[in-house]
Amino acid sequence: MSHPVIAVLGGGIAGLFAARELLRNGYEVILIEARNRLGGRVYPINIEGIELQLGAAYLHDTGDSENPNMLISELKVENGLQSLGQAVQLDSPEITIISEDEETFGFALKQMFEGCNIDRLSPVDRDEMEGSYEGGEDNFFLYDGYSDLLKDLEAELTRNGKCHILKNTVITEVLHNVESNNHFLRTKDGMEIVCGGVICALPIGVLQGGFLKFTPPLPELLDRINSGNARRFVIQFEENFVDQQCSHIIMHDEETNTAFRILNVDYYRKAKNPDIKESNCLVVTYVPLHEKKENLTPDAVMKKIKNCLKERYEQHEGVIESGMIIAECDWGADDYCRGGWSSFNETIIDEDAFNEWFRKINKYCESCNIHFAGEYMSKGGNGTVHGAALSGKQAAFELEKSLKERDMPLDLKQEELFFSWSKHMLEAERGRRYLESNPNAKPGYAPGTVVLYKPSL
Numbered sequence: 001m002s003h004p005v006i007a008v009l010g011g012g013i014a015g016l017f018a019a020r021e022l023l024r025n026g027y028e029v030i031l032i033e034a035r036n037r038l039g040g041r042v043y044p045i046n047i048e049g050i051e052l053q054l055g056a057a058y059l060h061d062t063g064d065s066e067n068p069n070m071l072i073s074e075l076k077v078e079n080g081l082q083s084l085g086q087a088v089q090l091d092s093p094e095i096t097i098i099s100e101d102e103e104t105f106g107f108a109l110k111q112m113f114e115g116c117n118i119d120r121l122s123p124v125d126r127d128e129m130e131g132s133y134e135g136g137e138d139n140f141f142l143y144d145g146y147s148d149l150l151k152d153l154e155a156e157l158t159r160n161g162k163c164h165i166l167k168n169t170v171i172t173e174v175l176h177n178v179e180s181n182n183h184f185l186r187t188k189d190g191m192e193i194v195c196g197g198v199i200c201a202l203p204i205g206v207l208q209g210g211f212l213k214f215t216p217p218l219p220e221l222l223d224r225i226n227s228g229n230a231r232r233f234v235i236q237f238e239e240n241f242v243d244q245q246c247s248h249i250i251m252h253d254e255e256t257n258t259a260f261r262i263l264n265v266d267y268y269r270k271a272k273n274p275d276i277k278e279s280n281c282l283v284v285t286y287v288p289l290h291e292k293k294e295n296l297t298p299d300a301v302m303k304k305i306k307n308c309l310k311e312r313y314e315q316h317e318g319v320i321e322s323g324m325i326i327a328e329c330d331w332g333a334d335d336y337c338r339g340g341w342s343s344f345n346e347t348i349i350d351e352d353a354f355n356e357w358f359r360k361i362n363k364y365c366e367s368c369n370i371h372f373a374g375e376y377m378s379k380g381g382n383g384t385v386h387g388a389a390l391s392g393k394q395a396a397f398e399l400e401k402s403l404k405e406r407d408m409p410l411d412l413k414q415e416e417l418f419f420s421w422s423k424h425m426l427e428a429e430r431g432r433r434y435l436e437s438n439p440n441a442k443p444g445y446a447p448g449t450v451v452l453y454k455p456s457l
């Protein structure tokens with residue numbers, strides 16, 4: 001049996017897992033990613049030989065029996081992580097906090113964790129949040145973040161030539177043509193791509209922000225998801241001054257009523273190997289308040305962090321003053337993210353409500369073979385890397401199911417596909433001529449090109 005070519009939009013963890021699943025099941029995949037790198041909100045950077053994270057660094061919910069955390073086995077089996085002993089378990093007593101009282105600490109932590117409007121949080125998420133966010137045995141810090149996982153995924157995808165990864169390619173339009181049952185994708189630089197099914201693994205903030213045009217339009221049900229903001233700063237000092245007993249300094253800033261979490265990376269790195277080279281960087285997460293749309297300038301953030309550190313490390317005032325922001329990511333302002341992480345709003349009151357929501361979303365998906373993946377599509381795992389991974393696998397499964405049920409016209413010839421899109425004949429003609437005169441043309445090179453992938457046989 002032949003399989004149509006499937007486009008996966010977005011090369012974050014959800015998209016990568018979806019693409020891998022499809023490849024393993026015999027599909028040819030075009031993975032389209034706006035940035036020049038894969039990983040999305042998994043974003044490792046290397047500072048003087050030490051890996052730091054501008055995005056995800058922790059493995060959460062490992063003890064969740066309902067939603068087994070398959071990333072554990074991925075990490076163990078496929079990435080040589082022999083056991084979770086190679087990651088550091090987060091135990092609440094080891095977290096050191098600067099905060100006036102328990103109440104403000106609780107607020108800061110919750111706000112930090114959800115990165116969204118707490119008052120509009122789904123009771124399901126609220127339940128899960130209670131008590132579990134001060135670390136705990138189900139959460140692990142990964143020394144090298146998710147880098148190995150990213151490397152392994154990219155290696156597998158590129159191994160047999162069946163996955164075409166287009167980086168620096170921004171999708172602007174997704175159109176399902178009912179007549180031909182094909183999908184036409186448009187990119188910012190004028191490329192057009194034809195395929196037989198789509199997995200949309202773009203962040204919810206991008207979808208809610210209306211940056212892409214969908215035909216048929218996106219379901220309004222996607223509005224039931226809150227997406228907050230999260231900012232990361234890497235601050236480098238002349239030298240390391242933080243005591244090794246301290247893993248985090250959590251600060252509740254009264255002026256903006258927001259939370260800052262300062263991570264001492266060495267606390268975890270040294271737990272693995274006490275002789276390891278010291279880092280002179282601290283990683284700060286700042287979650288601007290959802291309702292107020294509060295957003296500080298980097299200078300203002302730096303000033304607040306320095307004041308907070310001086311309270312605790314008076315004797316190191318000079319070193320603290322040397323601190324400079326050397327890397328920053330404002331995920332809410334980022335064009336290809338538009339949010340930190342998501343949670344369901346108060347309408348998803350329980351599991352039944354989630355299942356009903358999921359069922360209705362699926363109706364849209366089945367009607368046009370555009371299936372959603374992303375951290376926001378996973379109950380219990382939303383807002384996390386493992387949630388994104390699970391959602392990618394699930395979307396691939398759902399797409400395959402609906403393709404089989406539909407009995408897709410799988411063996412269309414390239415030319416037939418090419419001309420079936422009558423409305424866009426002019427562009428198709430231009431593209432055909434371009435392809436004829438440039439037999440080795442690669443997608444993405446010429447604005448206005450119609451790139452056509454015939455189904456693999």
Ligand SMILES: Cc1cc2nc3c(=O)[nH]c(=O)nc-3n(C[C@H](O)[C@H](O)[C@H](O)COP(=O)(O)OP(=O)(O)OC[C@H]3O[C@@H](n4cnc5c(N)ncnc54)[C@H](O)[C@@H]3O)c2cc1C
Nearest residue numbers: 010012013014034040041056057058171374375383384385
């Ligand atoms: C600061 C921060 C810290 C976090 N810490 C943790 C943690 O410790 N543990 C944890 O489990 N989770 C954490 N998370 C959440 C976790 O990173 C995400 O849930 C997960 O990575 C999301 O994966 P995704 O594939 O759904 O989305 P993304 O990773 O956002 O992937 C979406 C992809 O789509 C691409 N894209 C967007 N628009 C377009 C377009 N128009 N055309 C083409 N491509 C496009 C993007 O560039 C991106 O690569 C954190 C998130 C943040 C922001």
